[in-house]
Amino acid sequence: MTKLFVVGTGPGDAELVAPKARAAIKASTDLVAYGLYLDLLGDVCDGKVHHDLPLGEEINRARLALDLAAARKTTALVSSGDIGIYAMATLVFELLDRQLEGQETHPEWLDVEIDVIPGISAMQAGASRVGALLGHDFCTVSLSDLLTPWETIEQRIHCAGKGDFVISFYNPVSKKRDWQLNAARDILLQFRPASTPVLLGRQLTREDESITITTLGELDAKDVDMFTLVSVGNSESRHIVNGTKEWVYTPRGYKKKLSN
Amino acid sequence: MTKLFVVGTGPGDAELVAPKARAAIKASTDLVAYGLYLDLLGDVCDGKVHHDLPLGEEINRARLALDLAAARKTTALVSSGDIGIYAMATLVFELLDRQLEGQETHPEWLDVEIDVIPGISAMQAGASRVGALLGHDFCTVSLSDLLTPWETIEQRIHCAGKGDFVISFYNPVSKKRDWQLNAARDILLQFRPASTPVLLGRQLTREDESITITTLGELDAKDVDMFTLVSVGNSESRHIVNGTKEWVYTPRGYKKKLSN
Numbered sequence: 001m002t003k004l005f006v007v008g009t010g011p012g013d014a015e016l017v018a019p020k021a022r023a024a025i026k027a028s029t030d031l032v033a034y035g036l037y038l039d040l041l042g043d044v045c046d047g048k049v050h051h052d053l054p055l056g057e058e059i060n061r062a063r064l065a066l067d068l069a070a071a072r073k074t075t076a077l078v079s080s081g082d083i084g085i086y087a088m089a090t091l092v093f094e095l096l097d098r099q100l101e102g103q104e105t106h107p108e109w110l111d112v113e114i115d116v117i118p119g120i121s122a123m124q125a126g127a128s129r130v131g132a133l134l135g136h137d138f139c140t141v142s143l144s145d146l147l148t149p150w151e152t153i154e155q156r157i158h159c160a161g162k163g164d165f166v167i168s169f170y171n172p173v174s175k176k177r178d179w180q181l182n183a184a185r186d187i188l189l190q191f192r193p194a195s196t197p198v199l200l201g202r203q204l205t206r207e208d209e210s211i212t213i214t215t216l217g218e219l220d221a222k223d224v225d226m227f228t229l230v231s232v233g234n235s236e237s238r239h240i241v242n243g244t245k246e247w248v249y250t251p252r253g254y255k256k257k258l259s260n
Numbered sequence: 261m262t263k264l265f266v267v268g269t270g271p272g273d274a275e276l277v278a279p280k281a282r283a284a285i286k287a288s289t290d291l292v293a294y295g296l297y298l299d300l301l302g303d304v305c306d307g308k309v310h311h312d313l314p315l316g317e318e319i320n321r322a323r324l325a326l327d328l329a330a331a332r333k334t335t336a337l338v339s340s341g342d343i344g345i346y347a348m349a350t351l352v353f354e355l356l357d358r359q360l361e362g363q364e365t366h367p368e369w370l371d372v373e374i375d376v377i378p379g380i381s382a383m384q385a386g387a388s389r390v391g392a393l394l395g396h397d398f399c400t401v402s403l404s405d406l407l408t409p410w411e412t413i414e415q416r417i418h419c420a421g422k423g424d425f426v427i428s429f430y431n432p433v434s435k436k437r438d439w440q441l442n443a444a445r446d447i448l449l450q451f452r453p454a455s456t457p458v459l460l461g462r463q464l465t466r467e468d469e470s471i472t473i474t475t476l477g478e479l480d481a482k483d484v485d486m487f488t489l490v491s492v493g494n495s496e497s498r499h500i501v502n503g504t505k506e507w508v509y510t511p512r513g514y515k516k517k518l519s520n
Contacts, residue, residue, distance in 0.1 A: 090395030093509035135350030139399030147513025163419030249353035253407025
């Protein structure tokens with residue numbers, strides 16, 4: 001059998017790693033992942049052959065995982081969060097697609113049995129740490145314009161604003177990109193008030209977690225780095241303060257009444 | 261201490277329940293949940309006082325959970341999926357908010373320590389079972405018009421279509437609602453081709469799971485019930501067939517090339 005597990009390990013807290021993800025890693029002889037992700041998992045990675053590749057080598061990481069599995073090494077391709085959300089899973093299927101279309105020369109990939117195991121994504125970890133920010137319709141938008149033109153992203157933010165979705169921005173800034181988040185904020189300010197609650201969640205559920213609740217009007221890219229999730233409430237989201245504890249939640253609907 | 265755990269237990273597969281969720285249930289003396297969710301969890305629920313309320317009694321379920329915790333019974337309010345996504349978590353904070361605003365008469369609720377534990381949502385389970393449908397920007401839309409007027413929902417679907425988001429419909433139909441899903445389909449057909457892949461995932465990751473890959477043109481509410489997740493790809497999503505195995509994935513971007 002040739003087997004590839006495609007595994008998401010959640011936001012960071014080992015207690016949020018699904019048993020199924022842990023079992024897949026345990027069953028594998030070879031792991032393809034950033035070292036950092038594996039450090040968070042602990043003992044289960046001991047004794048495995050660990051294949052690392054520099055950041056930015058995403059497609060080669062997916063190729064390597066398929067190659068290893070095709071060579072009959074049970075392999076786990078691992079990422080933090082949900083590997084199906086802005087992550088490696090889609091690259092595996094993009095490569096299979098290319099092989100099926102005759103654009104690759106790896107028919108052996110087609111024999112690999114693939115099992116995708118989802119994980120808890122950053123937006124979910126962030127929402128849970130401050131209450132229930134994702135209580136009603138929401139969307140995610142990646143601000144990376146590496147593979148999607150900025151005009152498309154801009155249009156999408158416009159639609160998300162007009163549709164009054166709660167919005168989580170993935171890849172909000174990078175070393176080379178610093179202006180997109182403020183541009184996104186300015187678009188959203190056309191649709192919802194400056195007082196709209198915003199979550200900045202950095203290193204969520206990890207030891208050095210920091211959580212800031214701010215507002216759309218105060219949102220500034222200078223307060224955000226590549227380890228930060230930015231989630232913007234909808235027009236009904238509420239920031240409440242109970243003594244020393246703060247919460248943000250988005251009501252289930254728009255009628256503002258507590259019926260069933 | 262008065263403690264309330266607000267716990268999501270994932271789509272159904274016991275192997276997808278986070279250890280943190282299981283530990284919270286174990287630490288509780290009282291569970292507030294539908295019986296069905298607890299059956300999936302097995303032994304960990306043994307010996308707990310189980311409080312059930314009929315479907316439709318959501319707000320009373322949240323009240324009961326706060327009341328029990330305030331009475332110093334360590335309590336877990338439990339739902340399947342992610343309890344922060346279209347589920348009970350937001351009702352707990354809505355009640356706290358009302359108390360802080362003086363619209364309730366339960367100051368004891370404000371002493372309850374609340375810990376929200378996220379879970380894997382149906383859209384993630386569905387995407388993973390067919391590949392990587394959530395590989396790029398996506399949104400969720402609830403088709404229930406109980407608390408949100410249909411005009412708002414309609415506008416939101418329009419925005420989701422125009423923004424070319426992958427869309428997961430929650431509450432796609434119910435016994436009393438059967439026409440909204442087809443109306444949603446017709447809106448989306450203005451923006452993306454009839455060949456767009458659509459996932460119908462029923463009872464995802466459970467014993468009686470059924471998964472159907474269809475197209476937006478073929479999507480029909482008659483094939484969907486209240487246990488079904490409906491996820492519609494974006495204009496770039498691909499349905500690929502490798503022998504007896506089918507996959508759906510959404511590429512990372514719009515440039516249609518495999519660069520990093």
